[in-house]
Every structure is written in structure tokens, then in C-alpha cells.
Amino acid sequence: MYAILDVETTGGKYNEEGITEIAIYKFDGHEVVDQFSCLINPERPIHPYVVNLTGINEKMLRSAPKFYEVAKRIVEITENTVIVAHNASFDYRMLKMEFDRLGFEFERKTLCTVELARQLIPGKPSYSLGKLVRSLGIPIADRHRASGDAMATVKLFKLLLAKDADKEILKSYVRTRPLRQVEPKLLNIIDQLPQETGLYYFHKENGDIIYIGKSKNIKKRVTQHFTGQQRKAKKMQKEVVAVTYEKTGSELLALLKESDEIKKNKPIFNVAQRKSLFQFALYESYDEHGYRCLKIDKNDGRKKSITTFTNYDEGRNFLFKLSERHELCQKLLGIYPSKTSCFAYQTQKCRGACLQLEETENYNRRVMEALSSFVFENRNMLIVDKGRDIDEQAVVLIENGHYKGYAYVNLQYQIQNMDVLRDLINPMEQNRDTQRIIQSFLRKKKAYKIIRF
Numbered sequence: 001m002y003a004i005l006d007v008e009t010t011g012g013k014y015n016e017e018g019i020t021e022i023a024i025y026k027f028d029g030h031e032v033v034d035q036f037s038c039l040i041n042p043e044r045p046i047h048p049y050v051v052n053l054t055g056i057n058e059k060m061l062r063s064a065p066k067f068y069e070v071a072k073r074i075v076e077i078t079e080n081t082v083i084v085a086h087n088a089s090f091d092y093r094m095l096k097m098e099f100d101r102l103g104f105e106f107e108r109k110t111l112c113t114v115e116l117a118r119q120l121i122p123g124k125p126s127y128s129l130g131k132l133v134r135s136l137g138i139p140i141a142d143r144h145r146a147s148g149d150a151m152a153t154v155k156l157f158k159l160l161l162a163k164d165a166d167k168e169i170l171k172s173y174v175r176t177r178p179l180r181q182v183e184p185k186l187l188n189i190i191d192q193l194p195q196e197t198g199l200y201y202f203h204k205e206n207g208d209i210i211y212i213g214k215s216k217n218i219k220k221r222v223t224q225h226f227t228g229q230q231r232k233a234k235k236m237q238k239e240v241v242a243v244t245y246e247k248t249g250s251e252l253l254a255l256l257k258e259s260d261e262i263k264k265n266k267p268i269f270n271v272a273q274r275k276s277l278f279q280f281a282l283y284e285s286y287d288e289h290g291y292r293c294l295k296i297d298k299n300d301g302r303k304k305s306i307t308t309f310t311n312y313d314e315g316r317n318f319l320f321k322l323s324e325r326h327e328l329c330q331k332l333l334g335i336y337p338s339k340t341s342c343f344a345y346q347t348q349k350c351r352g353a354c355l356q357l358e359e360t361e362n363y364n365r366r367v368m369e370a371l372s373s374f375v376f377e378n379r380n381m382l383i384v385d386k387g388r389d390i391d392e393q394a395v396v397l398i399e400n401g402h403y404k405g406y407a408y409v410n411l412q413y414q415i416q417n418m419d420v421l422r423d424l425i426n427p428m429e430q431n432r433d434t435q436r437i438i439q440s441f442l443r444k445k446k447a448y449k450i451i452r453f
Helices: 048-054 067-078 088-101 113-120 129-135 146-163 168-174 182-191 218-227 231-239 251-265 312-326 360-371 412-416 418-424 432-443
Strands: 002-009 019-027 032-039 082-085 109-112 198-203 209-215 242-247 280-286 292-298 307-309 381-386 393-399 402-409 449-452
Touching: 002 048, 002 067, 002 088, 002 146, 019 048, 019 067, 019 088, 019 146, 032 067, 032 146, 067 088, 082 088, 082 146, 088 109, 109 113, 113 146, 129 146, 146 168, 168 198, 182 218, 198 218, 198 251, 209 218, 209 231, 209 251, 218 231, 218 242, 251 381, 251 393, 251 402, 251 432, 280 312, 292 312, 292 360, 307 312, 307 432, 312 360, 381 432, 402 412, 402 418, 402 432, 412 418
Parallel strands: 002 082, 082 109
Antiparallel strands: 002 019, 019 032, 198 209, 198 242, 280 292, 280 307, 381 393, 381 449, 393 402
16 A cells, blocks of 8 residues: 655755645555545745745645644554655655654655656656656646645556556565465455456565466456465465555456566466467468468467467357458358358358459458458557546557557547657567467457557
8 A cells, every 4th residue: 555645845944844735645556545635834934935836825824734633644544555755755754854843753665756757767858746747648737736746646656557567666565564374364365356357466475476367357366366276276375475466457458468577577376378378370371263361270480370369269260250241251261161162152141252253352352351450560550448447548559560568548638649658658578479469359359449540
């Protein structure tokens, strides 16, 4: 759990300042679960420069509570959390100083979004909160007021969590959690998981990730792991001390991120993940009359394939749908062996290519059109799918036929402006697995939108 906060101060000499406003958003890594915001009477003058910057003046603070009156609420909302702030050393110093004045020892772990942004989004001309979030297309309201700046930091931190492919933020967080006894621990873990699409990570005591999985229902899948009787399941049950998760909204992103993060983190229980997932492939050739033929065969990595399938039946069913949807010849698709016409011709669903009644050029063009919906070679496009929240969209970027990465956006402006979108994109490696995953997703006609550019 994180306490994402921002404080406004009186300004003035070091360690003589006072807090004039505070906003805290309690964030579970996915959404805000609690919040606190108020003006505070600092009982000392405000520097004129700060008045001009924030708009907070002494008149506004006369009836505001003093720090000791809100201290209990601050302790409660930040208890058992990691404090996150933009330039965290300043905000944390101000809080500690106010509590020191009350004779109370305030100790919390901290994370700084300035440092995280420099590491995860390098090369930006400025890492000030206002300039950074504007460059990323993140809306910010009430600049230099605690609530507006803290909410912008929430959105920025959410983006940084998504960009943290090595999961260093999650690992460091898990290391701060206490170890519980096995049985109550597993039950407690399950209770805190969502029934949503995304990834889940099994951690051992030192925070290291030992297993990564994905599911349309995270809670249901983790429950299956914890109740499984197989040897691997029992081993994981003994070693896991915490489960973190990441909602993706998009099933496509869950598949892509799972593949990518297993390669990067190499969890010990994800041995040989995906090595035999796509066992069959779709190949093309031409018959003696020049007609374009398709065939499902064992996947041979040395040969160029059009797309791949997990098993033969999946590929065969796909070709039947292709034949029906585009009136293609079942004989030339390799799913109806015949020396004469195919079955589809007999039912008037084939235009006669099997009997050379349709011109080869016309038939071959229609085959290309049928395949174009999921073959993205040399194409520039965005695959837009549902995001983690109702007002968010997930975007997958394909440039020149290569998968570049993904982003989450809230505004149409972020999609329409490619410079902004490229800053938001979490870079991902293009490889055979990603190509197969995207092709398989596009073949299944999910509820997504394609934007070509």
C-alpha cells in the first residue's frame, strides 16, 4: 500500500517552515482506496513568493485546523504504507519536522517519483512535476495546490509502475511486508486479489519473483494454484509469502506482458514457458495453376509462416471460418482433399477456384484480403483495447510491422499526438512470441479497434 502525498509550505528558512496544506491518496497499486486533504494553519507567516505561487494566504488559514489537530488522521492513513511523493525527501522532511515539534516519532519508507522517472523515462528535458506530466499527456488541475499535485503524482506513479518491467518497485515493497504463517497467509492473499484480467506475481521472503502468471480472473487462478495438489503447486505454496498483481484490462496486454516479464525476470517456476505453445503453423504455396494455397503443418522455425496455432484443430477451425467468411476454396486451403470440386463449391460457398472457374488473380487477391486482418507485416497501426478503468484505453503500437510496446491513455489527444504517445509507450521486445500472440488475438475478432497511420 502506498500513501501518495503532496504538501504546500510557508517557505522561509530551512527547518523553520510550516505546512499550509496537505493531500494524501492511499493507493493500493491499482486505485485510490482512501484520501485526506485539508488546509493547515501553520501558526507562522507565509513567504510572499509562496503566496503568489500557491494562492494560499494567511487569511485563508485563520480558521483552518492546526497540525496537531490532523496529526492522528495523517498517522492512520499512512500507517503500513510506503510514502510516495515528487521530490519525496522534501515532503517527508516536512512531515517529520511537524511531528518532531509534537514530540512524536514519524517513520515511514519512502519512494521518490523524480528518481523513478529519471530511471524509467530517461532523457526528459525537465523532471519537475508540471513539465513532466504535461509531456506525458497527464492532466493536472490546481497546480501548486496539494490536492492537484498529489493526484497528478498518483497518475504518474501508476504509469511508472507499468513501465517498471523488472518489477523493482514491487520487489522492494514486498521486502517491507511481514512474513505470516503459511495457511492463514494463503487465505489472506486470496481475499485481497481482484476478479479481473491481469498478471500476478508470486514472491518469496526476500521479494524475488518466483512465478508469473496471467488470467482473466486473477483471484480464481491464484486460488487454483493454492489448492492444487500437483508437485509444482505444492512447492510454490511452501515458498510464496506474498502475491502482487497488475490489472491490464486488455487480455492482449496480459499475454504480451506475461511473455515479456517471464523472459526478463526468469522466475524459477516458469521453466520453459511458451517453448511449445505454438506447435503448428500456417504456410503458403502455389499450385500448378497459380492459385495461392494454404496449409496447416508442424511449426518449423526455419521456414517463414503466416501465423501459428497452439494445435492442429485450432488451425483447421480457423481455415474453415476463413473459407466461410471469404468464400475461399476448401480444397486450396487444405481442409477438403478432393480431385474435383470442394464441398464449399457444392453448397455455393466457393466461387470455383478448385475447378479453375475463378481467375487466379482474383482468387489470390481475396486470399490476401482475408489474411490482411491479422498479418501486420510492414504496417503502422495502433491496436486500441479496453484499459484498466472505464475511462482508460490500452494501446499497442506496431511500426513497420514491428511491435514497439504498449501504453495506457485517458485522452484522445494522447493517441492522436505520436510524440506524446511515444513518451507513454512502455518499450517491449519484438520476437516470435509477441508476433504470434498479436496475430492470434487479431484472428479471434475481439472487441478492439485498429487505427492505421
